[in-house]
Amino acid sequence: MKEKVERVFGFLKKKDIPTFISTNIYDILYLTEVQVSFGFLFVLPEKIIFSTDGRYRGYAKNLKEIEFIEYKGKETIEKLIKENSIKSIYLDPKKEKISLLEFLKNFDLEIFHSEDFFEDIRKIKTYEEIVRISQAVKITKDVFKEIEKDIFNLTEYEIRTQILKKYYEKGALGEGFETIVAADKNASIPHYHTSFSKPTYLCLIDTGCRYKNYVSDLTKTYIKKDAPYDIKKIYEIVKEAQEEAIKAIKPNMKVKELDSLVRNIFKKYGYEEFYLHSLGHGIGVYVHEKPRISVKSDEILEENMIITIEPGLYIEGLGGVRLEEDILITKYGGVKL
Numbered sequence: 559m560k561e562k563v564e565r566v567f568g569f570l571k572k573k574d575i576p577t578f579i580s581t582n583i584y585d586i587l588y589l590t591e592v593q594v595s596f597g598f599l600f601v602l603p604e605k606i607i608f609s610t611d612g613r614y615r616g617y618a619k620n621l622k623e624i625e626f627i628e629y630k631g632k633e634t635i636e637k638l639i640k641e642n643s644i645k646s647i648y649l650d651p652k653k654e655k656i657s658l659l660e661f662l663k664n665f666d667l668e669i670f671h672s673e674d675f676f677e678d679i680r681k682i683k684t685y686e687e688i689v690r691i692s693q694a695v696k697i698t699k700d701v702f703k704e705i706e707k708d709i710f711n712l713t714e715y716e717i718r719t720q721i722l723k724k725y726y727e728k729g730a731l732g733e734g735f736e737t738i739v740a741a742d743k744n745a746s747i748p749h750y751h752t753s754f755s756k757p758t759y760l761c762l763i764d765t766g767c768r769y770k771n772y773v774s775d776l777t778k779t780y781i782k783k784d785a786p787y788d789i790k791k792i793y794e795i796v797k798e799a800q801e802e803a804i805k806a807i808k809p810n811m812k813v814k815e816l817d818s819l820v821r822n823i824f825k826k827y828g829y830e831e832f833y834l835h836s837l838g839h840g841i842g843v844y845v846h847e848k849p850r851i852s853v854k855s856d857e858i859l860e861e862n863m864i865i866t867i868e869p870g871l872y873i874e875g876l877g878g879v880r881l882e883e884d885i886l887i888t889k890y891g892g893v894k895l
Contacts, residue, residue, distance in 0.1 A: 561684050562589055563606060563623045569679050570601055577602050578648045578675055581658055584844040585676040586610075590624055591771055592617045598635065602642060609634060632664060639665050648672040674848065681840050681848040683862045687772060688886060691841065691864055694774035695884050695895040697728045697767050702778055709761050709780050714739040714752045717763065725767040734766035734773030735845040745779070745878040748834055748870060759785040760877045766845065773845050774895075775866050777882035789879065792829065792871040796879045799823040799869040803837065804885060807892030809861050813837075817853045820869045829871050838866035841884060863887040864895070 566589065570578060578601040580586070586597050590608050597610035609629045610618055618626045627638060638644075646668035649658065662669055683691070701724045709717060717739045725732055740750040741757035750762075759782045766774040781793055799820045806819055817837040824830040836852035841864055849857035851865060859865075865887065870880030885892040 559589070559591065559621075559623050561686075562679075565679055565684075566601055566606065566676075567603070569675070570603060573672060573675070575648045575672060575675075576646055577642075577644050578672065579658075579662075580650065580653070580676060581655075582650075582653045582676065585653075585680075587771055587843045588676065588680055590618070590621055592621070593771070596629075598629070600638065600642075600644075602644075607638060607642075609638065632661075635661075636665060639667070646670060648675070650675055650677075677848045680842050681863055682860060683842065683864055687842065688862065688864065690770045690772040691774065691884065692886075692895045694730065694734070694767050694769035694772055695776065697725065697730050697769060698765060698774045698776050700728065701725060701765075701767075702763070702776070706778075706780065709763075710757055710782065713754050713756045714741055714744075714761075715754055717761070718752050718765075721763075721765055728767075730767035730769045731771070732768055734768040734775065737766075738762065738764040738777075740878070743875055743877050745880075746872045746874045746876060748872060748878065748880070758782075760789055760879075762878060762880055764880065764882065766841075771843055773841055773843070774884055775841050775845055775868075775882065776884060777868055777870075777880045779879045779881060781879075786876060788873065789877050792832070792873070793879045795824065795827050795829060796869050796871055796881050800867055800881045800883065803867050803869065804883065804892050804894065807859065807867075807885060807887065809859055809887060809889060811859045813849050813851045813855050813857045813859060814853045816851055816859075816867075817855075821853065824869075824871065832871040832873055833869070834872050835870065838868050838882075840865050859887050861887055861889055867892075 580599045600607040606624045609627045611629045648670045651671045718737045739752045740762040741755040745762035761780045764777040824833050838851035840847035868882035872878035884895045
């Protein structure tokens with residue numbers, strides 16, 4: 559926690575921001591490691607204050623490096639602002655609800671915007687974060703190995719149930735997000751919601767676990783030998799695209815170059831129109847973090863980012879193929895976790 563706190567202080571100074579406020583539960587989780595449904599983080603030049611209600615007192619009162627004040631209503635924040643002589647405050651307008659703005663209007667404050675304050679801190683991982691995400695990836699890959707022999711004997715929901723059970727057995731905190739299990743033509747919907755279908759020739763599984771507050775995100779597509787020819791064909795194309803993208807990764811690379819590389823491979827085979835999403839994203843305490851690996855993004859890859867590389871092709875009425883790995887950016891290139 560100390561390294562994260564120091565990073566936040568450094569970023570505050572770099573941005574020349576007097577005070578930053580966040581009510582985002584993942585910002586709170588990142589900095590405090592307390593899972594809450596409600597809370598405030600106040601980042602000041604010399605201290606960080608966390609305020610939440612009595613439901614989480616048992617966790618929050620033991621925090622080190624961060625001051626805890628139990629939230630008991632508007633007067634708690636009013637006292638906090640007055641005692642710390644806060645005159646102006648910054649927040650991320652993309653993440654905060656209008657209700658926070660309305661709440662802050664109750665106080666004599668100047669309110670300013672600072673987009674992606676915590677996102678830009680969270681995208682570069684500490685050593686401890688890398689260790690935790692690596693373990694989350696290992697657990698997920700171990701679960702894949704254990705269930706793959708039964709995939710074509712179970713329904714989508716039965717597969718998801720087996721995955722969740724095994725996550726708990728291996729020490730994870732459960733799913734990192736809603737697992738997708740998509741059978742046959744259902745796999746043509748990238749963000750399909752698992753149902754009771756039973757796979758006969760194809761099964762796409764997109765899953766990840768949460769381990770010590772950090773998530774993994776992996777996708778495998780299983781295909782039977784008698785699957786339609788077009789499914790087998792797009793599997794090989796997606797596999798090639800993923801392998802080439804991972805090989806191309808290097809620090810200081812524009813993320814749009816990676817996504818373009820994959821799009822050009824799909825275009826070469828005449829399948830570009832069936833690529834329905836961007837190439838990947840960062841992961842951390844939340845499954846979708848910066849950077850977004852997209853042709854629309856101007857972000858740059860940096861050492862100690864962890865990103866997903868997940869190309870996919872989806873043909874309505876037939877099925878889809880997506881392959882996903884979690885990649886650590888090192889000075890030597892991308893490394894599969």
